[in-house]
Amino acid sequence: GAVVSQHPSRVICKSGTSVKIECRSLDFQATTMFWYRQFPKQSLMLMATSNEGSKATYEQGVEKDKFLINHASLTLSTLTVTSAHPEDSSFYICSADLTSGRSLYGEQFFGPGTRLTVL
């Protein structure tokens, strides 16, 4: 149980284009999902918290107009990187919180990640 998938696993795009990344909880309903970014040899950086049916909550310094988050259902959250530039190249990882359904303690289960390369 507690399986989270992400699609695509890897994407290469040209500068100025937009890229959409999907995060799905496969065997549970996730009221809350989280989006992280990780640069090489650095730790996870929380970008935003995605709540089903409401607006995402962004961390300080993260541009909400550049990183669009939509959590339209209890099993799907999407992150769209708009007008991507080379400095947006990174490893994007989503996670889902079991609190909504099966846990009171806040375990997060991570998807496999999406490696974005912007040329």
Add this chain to the structure above:
Amino acid sequence: QKEVEQNSGPLSVPEGAIASLNCTYSDRGSQSFFWYRQYSGKSPELIMSIYSNGDKEDGRFTAQLNKASQYVSLLIRDSQPSDSATYLCAVNPNEFSGGYNKLIFGAGTRLAVHP
């Protein structure tokens, strides 16, 4: 500013030895603590969770929590080369802002197990 501190390492141990990873946290009200393992180029994988003081064992892994001293540790017995990874400590500061739990992650400790 709530913080989670870990020694970045690398921690190098011989195969078969016990690897000891440590983590301290700043928020005394924190209630839930987690250890994640992250292999290079992969996403983090939850390996241990602990909520009360003392030890919790799962196979070769033992998590230890001391809330009074605000530290949590992970012991890996009979270390194997396949255990070589970065281990992330995560703390739930119990902030219910908007109804969700947000974890605070440490920067991770890189473990290298050599044959």
